[in-house]
Amino acid sequence: MDPVMILIIGYVVIGGLLASLGAHLLPVGGAPAAMGTATGIATGTVQIMLGAVLTGLFTAATVATFTNNILLVALSGAIGATIMLDVVMFMANILYAFGCGVLPISGRVDVDPITKEPQAEYKTPQTDGHGVPNVVFVSGTIGGFVGGFGGALMYFALLNYAHFTAGTAAVASFSIFVANAILAAYNIRGTIEGFHDPKFKRLPKSMIASFAISLLAGIVVVLAALGLGVI
Amino acid sequence: MLQVVLLFAWMLVIAFLAFIACTFEDIESDIGSQSNPNSQVQLAAQVGQVNRFFNKAISGEPLSNAMYCVVAGTVVWMLLVRLEPLVPGATWKAAVVAIPVGVGVAALIHMIFSTTAHCGRVSAQKRFEQPIYLDVLYGHLLPIATHGFMTTFCITSIAYIQSNIGTLSGNPQLNHPFALPLLGFIWGITVGSIGSSTGDVHYGTEREFQDRPFGEGKRVVYHGKITRYADCGIRTQKDIAGFCAKFGGPCTGMTFGLIILFENWRTLVGMLLGGFLPDLPVFTASGDAAAIGGIVMGLLIVAAFVVGNLVFVKWVRKKCGPFVGV
Numbered sequence: 001m002d003p004v005m006i007l008i009i010g011y012v013v014i015g016g017l018l019a020s021l022g023a024h025l026l027p028v029g030g031a032p033a034a035m036g037t038a039t040g041i042a043t044g045t046v047q048i049m050l051g052a053v054l055t056g057l058f059t060a061a062t063v064a065t066f067t068n069n070i071l072l073v074a075l076s077g078a079i080g081a082t083i084m085l086d087v088v089m090f091m092a093n094i095l096y097a098f099g100c101g102v103l104p105i106s107g108r109v110d111v112d113p114i115t116k117e118p119q120a121e122y123k124t125p126q127t128d129g130h131g132v133p134n135v136v137f138v139s140g141t142i143g144g145f146v147g148g149f150g151g152a153l154m155y156f157a158l159l160n161y162a163h164f165t166a167g168t169a170a171v172a173s174f175s176i177f178v179a180n181a182i183l184a185a186y187n188i189r190g191t192i193e194g195f196h197d198p199k200f201k202r203l204p205k206s207m208i209a210s211f212a213i214s215l216l217a218g219i220v221v222v223l224a225a226l227g228l229g230v231i
Numbered sequence: 232m233l234q235v236v237l238l239f240a241w242m243l244v245i246a247f248l249a250f251i252a253c254t255f256e257d258i259e260s261d262i263g264s265q266s267n268p269n270s271q272v273q274l275a276a277q278v279g280q281v282n283r284f285f286n287k288a289i290s291g292e293p294l295s296n297a298m299y300c301v302v303a304g305t306v307v308w309m310l311l312v313r314l315e316p317l318v319p320g321a322t323w324k325a326a327v328v329a330i331p332v333g334v335g336v337a338a339l340i341h342m343i344f345s346t347t348a349h350c351g352r353v354s355a356q357k358r359f360e361q362p363i364y365l366d367v368l369y370g371h372l373l374p375i376a377t378h379g380f381m382t383t384f385c386i387t388s389i390a391y392i393q394s395n396i397g398t399l400s401g402n403p404q405l406n407h408p409f410a411l412p413l414l415g416f417i418w419g420i421t422v423g424s425i426g427s428s429t430g431d432v433h434y435g436t437e438r439e440f441q442d443r444p445f446g447e448g449k450r451v452v453y454h455g456k457i458t459r460y461a462d463c464g465i466r467t468q469k470d471i472a473g474f475c476a477k478f479g480g481p482c483t484g485m486t487f488g489l490i491i492l493f494e495n496w497r498t499l500v501g502m503l504l505g506g507f508l509p510d511l512p513v514f515t516a517s518g519d520a521a522a523i524g525g526i527v528m529g530l531l532i533v534a535a536f537v538v539g540n541l542v543f544v545k546w547v548r549k550k551c552g553p554f555v556g557v
Contacts, residue, residue, distance in 0.1 A: 030267065031267040034268045034432060034435035035448075035454070042427070042428050043424060044291060047293045047423070047424045047427055051421045051424025054420050059525070061408050062408075064408075066521055067522045069522070079525075083529060084490050086533055086540075088425055088428055088490075090539060091489075092429050092432060093544070094482060095429060099433045099437055099479060100445075102448055103547060104544050104547070115545075117548065123448075124450060124554055126450035126451050127447075141536075166408035167408075167409055167413050
């Protein structure tokens, strides 16, 4: 087996695993968060993950036109996704505070693990927290970074090792990412706050599933590249 | 030097278009009740709250917006291929015709999907005695299509500018490697995911439950019990659009505008600091330096937001204090 094939499969698997890890770190609130009934970003796991990673992918594609260093391209994508998520979480807090009079409070912990601020007495009864408190914000920042890194890594591998065109590499890496994000969403089942959430302990199962699907995707990418005669 | 100035100028145009796009996207989703708070409209009839709300959750906002933008982008791209050879030296004339026509096609598809989604969703609630009000259906189609038109128009314009940014600023080498429809897809997904995650809060938490206490998260016991009466008469989504346009829409627009601004700005500043502009020595040390510059600028922006959130959460907790209701 050609070393470049192993390299492609390896990068796709790493990218897929990072996508799964990133999705678990994101604070996903779904429909309850849109009513201030749960903590996190008021949309689904896959939707916010896609928005963040595609923003990162756009910058990564620009950077990949002037540097051929894989780390720099992947980091550019990671920072792009992180900026997207940070702005979204910050503006959501502004909307909660000034538009609805709701405070950012975690529903899963009594004391914020980072700032040590008490949470329980600020929370509305019969809700699961609301807004984006600090620990959730930090978790989301890390999740965006990890997910964006994975997406950009796959893009670079497909562009420069499998020799796909820029458009094909973007669509293929994005598609592999979607598969992993959906698997993570099945594992999360609804809402998650981040690394301090009890649901985060379910991560290993998702990683096994992600490994399997990414390995298969990597093999398909290699077969496609072989079929096209580009490697 | 003119090239660098033009690049920054186009970046600002893109950020402005992004602001408009996401503002209208959020208001469009409020008029059509497409996104997450639609769960309450769906639930309302089941808990006996027969209502006159438009109900068109076709899919998640990112995917539906991506679809409209890709349809528009593909039609525009095909028209450009045909029209650009007719106006050599003035290709912008082709764009002026192609972009509105392509977006118009997407708006028609938007209306078809809205009709089928609303009729399908509401007719499924027959067992809860929720009628399909035809005046609600007809009355909301045009506002939905016009707001959707604005979003798709701005996103397609952004995609056109980005895929031709090098040509427009003097060096075609700087054109983005992605084709126009793919850029439409990327920004369609992103604008939808921002509209879904930020803008929904104002519609869902605040406007749908205005007869509940202000200043608390919506308890599970309130779910489905949406506010059905407006300032005058029975509430429809047209009342909601006016309300959300005052705060939720512009805030959502600013979110997308800031993201586009920061993303493009840090890349351009990195290129400038790394000595990559205006000569563009590709795959050299200065290309690497440009990438590092962009990453460092990005890290500074991220750090500013983390600290900003710390300060904001501390301030708002101090200002509002613990929960005092029952």
